[in-house]
Amino acid sequence: MLDLRRLALLAEFARRGSIAATAQALGYSPSAVSQQLAALEREAGAALLDRTARSAELTDAGRRLARHADRILELVETAESDLSAHAGTPTGRVVVTAFPTGAVAFAPALARSLRRHPAMTLQLRQSPPGAGLRQVRAAEADIALVDDWTGHLPGREPDGLHYTPLLTDPLVLAVPRRHRLADPAVPVDLAALRDEPWMAAPRGEPSRAAVERLLAGVGATLPVPWEFEGLGTILSLVAKGIGIAALPLLTLATGDRGVVIRDLPAPALTRHIYAVARPSARARPSTAVTLQALRSAAQDLTSTLEPRRPRPPALP
Amino acid sequence: MLDLRRLALLAEFARRGSIAATAQALGYSPSAVSQQLAALEREAGAALLDRTARSAELTDAGRRLARHADRILELVETAESDLSAHAGTPTGRVVVTAFPTGAVAFAPALARSLRRHPAMTLQLRQSPPGAGLRQVRAAEADIALVDDWTGHLPGREPDGLHYTPLLTDPLVLAVPRRHRLADPAVPVDLAALRDEPWMAAPRGEPSRAAVERLLAGVGATLPVPWEFEGLGTILSLVAKGIGIAALPLLTLATGDRGVVIRDLPAPALTRHIYAVARPSARARPSTAVTLQALRSAAQDLTSTLEPRRPRPPALP
DNA sequence: GATCGAGCATCAGATCATCTTATGCCCAGC
DNA sequence: GCTGGGCATAAGATGATCTGATGCTCGATC
Numbered sequence: 001m002l003d004l005r006r007l008a009l010l011a012e013f014a015r016r017g018s019i020a021a022t023a024q025a026l027g028y029s030p031s032a033v034s035q036q037l038a039a040l041e042r043e044a045g046a047a048l049l050d051r052t053a054r055s056a057e058l059t060d061a062g063r064r065l066a067r068h069a070d071r072i073l074e075l076v077e078t079a080e081s082d083l084s085a086h087a088g089t090p091t092g093r094v095v096v097t098a099f100p101t102g103a104v105a106f107a108p109a110l111a112r113s114l115r116r117h118p119a120m121t122l123q124l125r126q127s128p129p130g131a132g133l134r135q136v137r138a139a140e141a142d143i144a145l146v147d148d149w150t151g152h153l154p155g156r157e158p159d160g161l162h163y164t165p166l167l168t169d170p171l172v173l174a175v176p177r178r179h180r181l182a183d184p185a186v187p188v189d190l191a192a193l194r195d196e197p198w199m200a201a202p203r204g205e206p207s208r209a210a211v212e213r214l215l216a217g218v219g220a221t222l223p224v225p226w227e228f229e230g231l232g233t234i235l236s237l238v239a240k241g242i243g244i245a246a247l248p249l250l251t252l253a254t255g256d257r258g259v260v261i262r263d264l265p266a267p268a269l270t271r272h273i274y275a276v277a278r279p280s281a282r283a284r285p286s287t288a289v290t291l292q293a294l295r296s297a298a299q300d301l302t303s304t305l306e307p308r309r310p311r312p313p314a315l316p
Numbered sequence: 317m318l319d320l321r322r323l324a325l326l327a328e329f330a331r332r333g334s335i336a337a338t339a340q341a342l343g344y345s346p347s348a349v350s351q352q353l354a355a356l357e358r359e360a361g362a363a364l365l366d367r368t369a370r371s372a373e374l375t376d377a378g379r380r381l382a383r384h385a386d387r388i389l390e391l392v393e394t395a396e397s398d399l400s401a402h403a404g405t406p407t408g409r410v411v412v413t414a415f416p417t418g419a420v421a422f423a424p425a426l427a428r429s430l431r432r433h434p435a436m437t438l439q440l441r442q443s444p445p446g447a448g449l450r451q452v453r454a455a456e457a458d459i460a461l462v463d464d465w466t467g468h469l470p471g472r473e474p475d476g477l478h479y480t481p482l483l484t485d486p487l488v489l490a491v492p493r494r495h496r497l498a499d500p501a502v503p504v505d506l507a508a509l510r511d512e513p514w515m516a517a518p519r520g521e522p523s524r525a526a527v528e529r530l531l532a533g534v535g536a537t538l539p540v541p542w543e544f545e546g547l548g549t550i551l552s553l554v555a556k557g558i559g560i561a562a563l564p565l566l567t568l569a570t571g572d573r574g575v576v577i578r579d580l581p582a583p584a585l586t587r588h589i590y591a592v593a594r595p596s597a598r599a600r601p602s603t604a605v606t607l608q609a610l611r612s613a614a615q616d617l618t619s620t621l622e623p624r625r626p627r628p629p630a631l632p
Numbered sequence: 633g634a635t636c637g638a639g640c641a642t643c644a645g646a647t648c649a650t651c652t653t654a655t656g657c658c659c660a661g662c
Numbered sequence: 663g664c665t666g667g668g669c670a671t672a673a674g675a676t677g678a679t680c681t682g683a684t685g686c687t688c689g690a691t692c
Contacts, residue, residue: 050600284363
């Protein structure tokens with residue numbers, strides 16, 4: 001295969017007419033140019049230069065190859081220009097995978113934020129618990145939104161993935177508007193609620209485990225709740241007065257306004273929400289831009305949801 | 317500057333989808349491919365691959381560069397094909413320089429012979445004595461026809477030029493048809509001819525020197541001859557009966573048929589005619605073809621001129 | 633949970649390529 | 663004859679390329 005640096009030497013020789021002038025123009029010694037052009041002749045299998053004691057000139061084959069060289073070098077320059085022109089531009093597809101409420105909560109703000117980068121496309125998927133990290137590791141997704149009720153996740157950094165904290169999402173009590181606990185003055189006593197109709201997500205869901213941990217902490221065993229897939233569905237049923245539920249606050253991001261939110265008593269259970277990405281994916285402008293949009297959206301969500309948590313009157 | 321071998325690796329990676337498959341397809345170890353693609357990333361100043369523990373895939377920049385690479389590699393292949401397609405084809409201009417009678421004698425046969433190579437052009441020039449060799453050395457001409465009356469020229473091979481013997485051209489006596497020496501039975505006695513009106517080329521011409529050497533060898537001093545430029549001119553004057561001349565036989569190639577040729581007595585003076593070329597020029601198909609045409613023409617000339625030298629009757 | 637195999641990266645080192653410097657030769661011009 | 667320009671070649675320092683060994687992370691299978 002021909003060598004680009006040698007082709008560039010030949011093209012310059014074609015312009016300058018002597019080995020010495022070529023060497024000077026490109027900053028080599030004449031000896032180096034002579035040797036490299038001889039090497040190009042061996043590569044090409046043709047005599048490219050006709051040499052005498054005092055001068056050298058291109059053969060027909062040499063002239064022909066010099067013309068090709070000009071075209072090839074031009075294409076190389078186009079390629080390099082193209083690369084640097086796009087270096088800072090977010091382009092291509094970014095795949096974000098998220099747990100269901102995360103996907104729903106972040107979708108509107110993400111879409112709005114990324115609209116200003118027309119050269120990139122966002123694919124937002126929902127995935128089951130634990131699948132997000134695996135997909136990022138396998139490059140099946142660029143960013144995963146993960147929730148952690150344990151408080152241990154950032155310790156996973158030795159796996160090489162990068163965790164960006166987005167927000168802290170508390171578990172809250174959702175009751176119908178006409179419920180007695182809709183009044184902020186009424187204290188929340190979990191033990192007194194054990195005869196209420198509870199609704200929860202199916203076993204295996206992280207929020208279900210969190211709710212069970214909460215009630216075990218106050219010595220109350222949750223009666224067999226009505227199980228529904230999707231926290232959004234549960235929220236709608238609470239709004240219709242069917243029952244009560246303990247849900248992550250984020251569920252309220254786009255949820256029904258027909259419910260009242262109450263803080264649950266200590267110990268406060270919260271989950272941390274992170275955006276996880278491979279370092280190599282983070283280095284891409286498109287992924288970097290998406291992470292920034294997620295941070296922005298998280299701040300907006302926090303501002304939006306905070307007023308939905310009325311505080312009890314300060315103690316006298 | 318990007319490197320073609322690395323671009324070829326990237327293009328192959330784009331087709332095969334893994335470093336291991338690329339390495340196998342191109343006969344490298346995975347380690348070499350990994351390192352060379354990393355080097356290409358440094359050259360290009362962009363992340364071209366997105367790597368995980370078990371796989372690698374192209375980034376947007378990588379895909380973009382791979383497309384450019386395909387185009388560049390295609391142009392390189394075009395260049396190489398073009399070179400080898402023309403490798404055996406005589407093309408371009410060939411410059412032949414010759415002493416005057418040589419140019420005239422060889423021109424018709426040369427023109428005929430080279431007509432079958434339409435992609436090349438022949439330039440046939442006349443040059444003064446000694447200029448041919450210099451022009452070949454300086455690449456101002458590709459082939460020089462030179463004549464040597466000394467018999468020493470082939471010893472000049474240490475100068476790197478290549479000498480191709482074409483023909484041996486004897487010095488002969490040209491007399492008018494009505495001259496007494498037109499009869500082959502009459503012996504040629506140079507001493508008896510000193511009162512004849514001689515014609516010769518000007519001093520400095522090789523044939524002039526040869527004639528003077530001939531007559532000095534028989535103790536005869538040539539009277540101040542009538543000097544004319546061009547042996548062809550002298551031959552025409554002989555045909556008109558103006559005088560006699562000692563000329564190289566080659567002069568008769570296209571000369572006047574109104575003269576009679578006689579051998580001169582021993583010692584026989586001859587000149588050797590060579591085609592001289594640089595080795596690098598000889599390697600070109602067009603020059604090689606021209607040299608072959610010259611050899612052919614020389615044989616034709618020898619066949620044509622030999623019957624113009626009638627032999628004296630064999631001694632009883 | 634243990635093992636295996638695939639596929640990536642990094643390291644150490646053998647071999648080859650590139651470039652510089654020194655030297656030599658051939659010219660033309662003065 | 664001398665000088666300067668321009669080519670080639672040789673020797674050697676330095677850098678590049680490739681191999682083989684090793685290590686790590688996975689997913690699949692048992």
